[in-house]
Amino acid sequence: MIKYLLTFLALLGIGYMFFPLVMEFSTPTRLNPLAEAYVSSSVNDLNMPNVVTAIVVSYRGLDTLGEVTVLFLATAGVGFLLRKRNHEAIFRRQGSEILRIGASFLAPLIIVFGVYIFTHGHLSPGGGFQGGVVMASGILLMVLACKEFSFSHNLIHFVESLSGVGYVLMALTGLLLIGFDSFLDPRFLPKGEWLSLFSSGAVPIIYSLIGLKVGSELSSVIDSMQTGGEK
Amino acid sequence: MPNLFALILLAVLSILAAIYAVLTKKTLNAVIASGIISLSASIIYLILAAPDVAMTEATIGAGLTTVVFLYALKHVKGGEDD
Amino acid sequence: MRRVKAFIISYLILMGLWLILTGFYYDELIVGSVTAILVSLVFSNKLVILGDFRINPKSLYCSVRYIFVFLIELIKSSIDVAGRVLSPTLPINPGIVKVRTKLKSGIGRTILANSITLTPGTMTVEIRDEFLYIHWIDIKTDDIDTATEAIVSKFERHLEVIFG
């Protein structure tokens, strides 16, 4: 009884903490100056329609670099905790013929769609994270449908390392080519035409590298969760 | 106005699903309910004019998180231990 | 040879998807080609099934014709099932029948099974060797050959020319 009372009091306290936020909140009617500055420099400086991508990749690029690091550490942690004890294949039931053929026909289409999402991150909604997850779901389809499907771990690790190194190299290239204070500045490539694929500096390349990295990391998370450290 | 109606509907749906996720006896049902919360949240983001966030929430929150939970449930034999 | 053919077909399909998504621009073509080639190479072991597709005038003619045959069957069986649902006596007699298929190639059998599933009233449950197990809303016969004649043969005739 006393436990329920304490829980109730704790929840009430948390609710009270949010009370001023909810009560004094009024929906703003125009952008604040920071967002205004981001929007105008995204359009004029970088020639990029999607302002969210401009913030994620360019203005707050250091956050994204840190986030990719967090994702990498979490993946490494999952892989370490659920590592396979011996290398025997664990028993799984074989999917039926229709399922296997349908999956192996659909998975490449899903992966091409993921590539489309992250190469057009600067033009339309979407980007590296979403595209990477779509690619990982294609891999998941293959893992679920085909018993004998073991996506090459070497390929996955190669893609992951290559895209990680490429991302840092892109960041350093800005430092070398533009100036001392321009880590992660994508403006060393030409701005390009409005609404064309090769535009807004190096942003499409950086976002593609992020997409490949997220996709390969989530694929290896799925693989670790699937084997689950069977003895 | 139809947007407001949809918002109310989705907000109520997500809160009901959250309460169900807490109160239900079966862990599997709780996992599916948390997937429903993420899905309705992603439609709310779409109505609030944040399509990037909506895409991310739909793919990650409703898709991959549920799959990861289900794989985990497979390894803890359903997880009915409450 | 089969692998090369499968590679070309998968490249064309993936490139088609890319062009539907993006539209026809010079720079999209470059990026799309690179993507399609890489994905086709990575999945070449799985996509080798596409090599069963025969490329000759007759099979192309049959592919176009197959689409129309399928659409007509879809409309006919939709009307049939709608009539059964709406009629007050509910004249259904559901059950599972076993039918035989002559198709050898995996992708042809998959397309056959999916076509049967997509037409209302029939649904493929399982496929084992040369037998398909089909859930039928109104069983007229449980003889293998008669059921094959009723359900499978109209699709199979065209698929046999396309895939063999």
Place this chain on the structure above:
Amino acid sequence: MLVLISGVLLIIIGIWAMLTRKNIIRIIIGFSIVDTGVHMIIVAIGYIKNATAPIIDSAVNTSSDISGAVHVNSLIVDPVPSALVLTAIVIGLAVTALLLSFAIRLYKVSGSLNIDDYEELKW
């Protein structure tokens, strides 16, 4: 406003789940509910009435002045919270996967998911 309230309610329900449930998987589900609630609050704060998505294409009214600089005339929502939530969702998935793998390890080692069975850390 409405979304703000439902986000707060989701946070409270999630913390309720984390406080009262004994099953580790249920606690992790509570964590993911709190996650969704926080994201809802941040997105709701960035919303501006009758605004469109922060993507400057032909649907948005723009004008350019003499020097060629483009001004955005119509209302768009605040892009900063969107960008923050975008990264927060991905990190949420990574943290959830890590928590679940800890739960699986605990189950493999001692065969129980009830947190009352883990008394080694009590003092």
